[in-house]
Amino acid sequence: MSLELDIDGPASPPRSNGELVFDAPWQARVFGLTAAVVETRFGGDREPFRQQLIAAIAADPQRPYWDSWVAALEQLVERDL
């Protein structure tokens, strides 16, 4: 854990404040993709996706965050789209 905290902890320069914290382009992609679905399919209501995300994280707490995010969006698509 200390490795992850160090990369982006208080030691990071203050002007990196606004950085996007994606490790890979696909993470930014699925983030924006989710925003599009929330907007066009759920009228801006993020709650259905949020519930899927909570469930996906709970199902596998050690899985990397954005992997759980992808799993959550897949579940949402399967269920509601």
Added chain:
Amino acid sequence: MSDDHHPIPPSPIERRVVALEELLTERGYVPEGFIEAFNRGYENDIGPMNGAKVVARAWSDPEYKKRLLEDGTRAIAEFGFGGPEGHYMVVVENTPQVHNVVVCTLCSCYPWPVLGLPPRWYKDAPYRARMVREPRALLKEMGCDLADDVDIRVWDSSAEARYLVLPERPNGTDGLSEEELTALVTRDSMIGVARL
């Protein structure tokens, strides 16, 4: 060789994201250019600078600070900040005796309109678990070493309430303008994992 065009094959997770995007685009849920515009907005327009402006005003204007602590959502809306992920904001004030820190134990609820995208570690399971179980030890590891007599309050963000920490104004900043103060406020200090 056709391989020259694709020196690194996409990973399984990348392929899943591409498949999702194709499917959702085909079904009409992804307006053209939406993803690019959305991500740019979070990068440039919405970010921790918004929160820093709120904090600097609270330091400069006692009346504003009073409003902010009484009704965070309304006082933050005076700047025009709000919207999804920020509809019920609670501002908690650090003092010499009380240190506040924010976590989301369920997932990664975070006040996006004032802080932008959550940092990587905020979403990690160890941060989410340990900030509840042993906040003092974890804060120390993150470089925020608090005296034993400072009371630590851990706030669990949720869909119902998002928290923003109002850090203590640093010493020696009496002559600074609101704009100058804004530049001193870091994202981490508003999550509560750093002091200024």
